[in-house]
Amino acid sequence: MAMTELLLQTVVNAVYAASFMALVAVGLVLIFGVMGVINFAHGEFYMLGAYVVAFAYGGQGMPFLLAVAIGLVFVGGLGLVAERALFRPLRDNPLGGLIVSIGLLLVLQAAVAAGFGVRAENIPSPFRAIIPLTDSVGIPLQRLLTIVAAIVLLTGLWLFLKRTRLGVALRACAQDPEAAALQGISIDQTARIAMGVGAALAGVAGALTAPLVRTYPYMGHSVIVTAFIVIIVGGMGSLEGAVIASILYAFLHTFVTTFADGVTADIVGLLLMLMVLIVRPHGLFGKPDRA
Numbered sequence: 447m448a449m450t451e452l453l454l455q456t457v458v459n460a461v462y463a464a465s466f467m468a469l470v471a472v473g474l475v476l477i478f479g480v481m482g483v484i485n486f487a488h489g490e491f492y493m494l495g496a497y498v499v500a501f502a503y504g505g506q507g508m509p510f511l512l513a514v515a516i517g518l519v520f521v522g523g524l525g526l527v528a529e530r531a532l533f534r535p536l537r538d539n540p541l542g543g544l545i546v547s548i549g550l551l552l553v554l555q556a557a558v559a560a561g562f563g564v565r566a567e568n569i570p571s572p573f574r575a576i577i578p579l580t581d582s583v584g585i586p587l588q589r590l591l592t593i594v595a596a597i598v599l600l601t602g603l604w605l606f607l608k609r610t611r612l613g614v615a616l617r618a619c620a621q622d623p624e625a626a627a628l629q630g631i632s633i634d635q636t637a638r639i640a641m642g643v644g645a646a647l648a649g650v651a652g653a654l655t656a657p658l659v660r661t662y663p664y665m666g667h668s669v670i671v672t673a674f675i676v677i678i679v680g681g682m683g684s685l686e687g688a689v690i691a692s693i694l695y696a697f698l699h700t701f702v703t704t705f706a707d708g709v710t711a712d713i714v715g716l717l718l719m720l721m722v723l724i725v726r727p728h729g730l731f732g733k734p735d736r737a
Contacts, residue, residue, distance in 0.1 A: 489666025521649025681732025
């Protein structure tokens with residue numbers, strides 16, 4: 447493959463990586479921004495979305511898109527339950543919320559391992575076609591679906607936050623919860639919406655990428671580490687920063703992986719985070735105070 451075509455294929459791969467990582471990172475930022483919770487179980491929400499597709503599509507033969515929709519609803523619903531049963535009682539105890547999220551992480555991993563085993567599974571892709579861009583460069587339809595779905599979902603979230611009353615309430619609670627409560631905004635309701643939407647975004651990311659990765663109970667580890675790097679680079683609490691940092695990190699990591707190796711790419715990603723923290727301790731789009 448010529449260098450120009452190799453670069454083009456790497457760009458295509460980076461766009462795909464940025465799309466699903468933005469879904470995960472934006473969900474994590476939304477939960478932190480509104481609830482003030484650093485949710486270590488967010489990677490397990492991604493993992494559960496993949497397992498819903500593995501069960502519904504791979505095991506039961508349901509249409510793939512229906513299985514993805516079920517994954518979105520199931521994981522979003524689980525987020526609602528977790529917010530009400532686990533995080534809401536600890537709203538004024540950030541350390542307690544952090545510990546609970548780690549406990550939830552372990553419980554979800556153990557439950558999936560007990561139900562499905564720990565052996566990694568490969569789910570056949572329902573869309574095997576490759577859309578050619580040049581004679582030797584193409585994009586698999588499965589990856590294109592992920593990219594398009596991410597753009598649609600993130601655009602929908604942006605419109606929801608900017609154009610609806612509930613979206614404005616979420617932004618107000620993220621900026622100043624006490625002032626928002628004095629204006630009659632329900633903190634319980636906004637926290638519930640943030641957790642449900644954030645979990646659903648992670649779940650649909652896992653569901654869409656399930657045929658492209660190996661599905662196993664601990665697959666959320668690498669995803670959550672990358673998501674934390676992304677939101678630290680973008681700025682804790684900044685949705686725009688999460689999207690831009692996802693693109694920046696995905697392109698950097700993909701290009702280094704292509705021209706060096708994955709280990710070097712991981713190191714370069716960590717160096718990027720350290721460099722940003724040195725220059726801008728609150729991230730590229732973050733603020734000194736939690737927004």
